[in-house]
Every structure is written in structure tokens, then in C-alpha cells.
Amino acid sequence: MSVLVWITEGTWQAAVDAARTHTPTSADITLLYVTGDDIAATAHGSFAALLGRSHRERDPGTRVEALEEAAAAALLAAAAERLNHPGVTCRHRHGRVEREVVREADTADLLICVRDGDRNRLGPRSLGHATRFVVDHAPCAVLLVWPEPAPGIDSLPPAPPEPPPHQP
Numbered sequence: 134m135s136v137l138v139w140i141t142e143g144t145w146q147a148a149v150d151a152a153r154t155h156t157p158t159s160a161d162i163t164l165l166y167v168t169g170d171d172i173a174a175t176a177h178g179s180f181a182a183l184l185g186r187s188h189r190e191r192d193p194g195t196r197v198e199a200l201e202e203a204a205a206a207a208l209l210a211a212a213a214e215r216l217n218h219p220g221v222t223c224r225h226r227h228g229r230v231e232r233e234v235v236r237e238a239d240t241a242d243l244l245i246c247v248r249d250g251d252r253n254r255l256g257p258r259s260l261g262h263a264t265r266f267v268v269d270h271a272p273c274a275v276l277l278v279w280p281e282p283a284p285g286i287d288s289l290p291p292a293p294p295e296p297p298p299h300q301p
Contacts, residue, residue: 134160137241139234139267140212141166144247147280149215151245155276163222163241164212167233168201231266238271245276252281254288 138152152162202225209223226233238244246268249261259279260268268275 134243135241136160136162136243136245137234137238137273138162138164138212138216139167139244139246140164140208141247141249142208144249144280145208145212146215147247147278148245149212151247151276151278152216152218155245156243158218160218161220161222162216162218163224163237164209164216165224165226165234165237166205166209167226167228167230168205169230170227231263231270234263234267235270235272238267238273241273243274243276244271245278247278247280249280252279252284254284254290255286256289 134157136152136156138148140148149164156162205225209225213221213223224237226237234244234246244267246264248259249264251258257265260277264277268277
């Protein structure tokens with residue numbers, strides 16, 4: 134069994150704990166973290182547009198990329214340590230987050246991800262944009278977990294009114 138665990142800031146512990154709880158010890162587990170390229174690209178672009186191109190060593194985009202790499206490595210290392218699974222693979226990708234996760238899930242039997250939206254009530258808003266895209270487009274089974282205990286059933290909105298009976 135091949136399991137892909139999508140690691141994100143703020144919810145990675147729940148994803149790792151779900152992998153520990155719901156996957157067999159014989160599973161091949163890959164921890165995936167994806168860095169969106171938009172922040173570094175913005176820093177590179179602002180430097181080129183506003184500050185000129187003559188001193189590339191001053192480009193803040195290069196520093197942003199280095200910080201992103203270090204943060205991703207630290208997060209993946211913490212997740213691997215928490216998982217404590219022999220032979221776990223850590224993978225760091227760059228690009229559109231939701232699309233990179235779906236691409237990586239193409240070879241997985243199971244994708245584990247965590248709700249990242251409204252945590253106060255049940256429903257579709259409990260998923261952020263990227264997670265909604267991944268859940269809708271994943272080419273494998275998906276285990277979607279709450280980062281903390283799920284809200285109670287009383288968080289459901291009221292049912293819509295019943296339509297009047299059809300009169301012939």
C-alpha cells in the first residue's frame with residue numbers, strides 16, 4: 134500500500150497521527166510538503182522592477198527561496214520524527230500547491246489530508262480552496278481528517294423548509 138500524507142503548516146500533526154492510526158506498518162509512506170512559488174516570484178519581480186537588476190546578490194527572492202527550503206526541510210523532519218515509520222520518504226515540491234498534491238497522489242493508493250477551513254461547524258466550508266481542489270480531483274482514495282475533535286452535529290445549519298405537497 135502506498136500512502137501520501139500531505140503536510141501543511143498548522144495541521145501537519147493531525148495528518149501524521151492519521152497516518153499512524155489508519156495505515157498498516159507495511160505501507161510505503163511519503164510525506165509531501167508543497168511550497169507555492171508565488172511569494173518568491175513576487176520578491177524576485179519586485180526587485181527586478183523596482184530596484185534594478187544590477188546587483189543580483191541583493192535579490193530578496195533568493196533569500197525567500199532559501200528560507201522556504203529550510204522551513205520545508207524542518208517541517209518534513211518533524212513530521213517524519215513524529216510518524217516514526219521505517220523507510221518513510223519525504224518529498225518537497227514547488228508550484229501550485231493543489232495541483233502538485235494531485236500530481237503526487239497519482240501513484241498513491243491513499244491520500245491523507247486535513248481540513249483547513251472553518252473548524253467551528255460541519256460542512257463544505259471546513260475545507261480551504263486548495264484542499265477542496267485536492268479532494269475533488271484526487272485520483273486515489275482520500276482520508277480527510279479534522280485537525281482537532283470535529284464540531285458537534287448541532288453545528289449543522291437548519292434543514293431547508295419542506296416544499297408544499299404537489300396539488301394536481
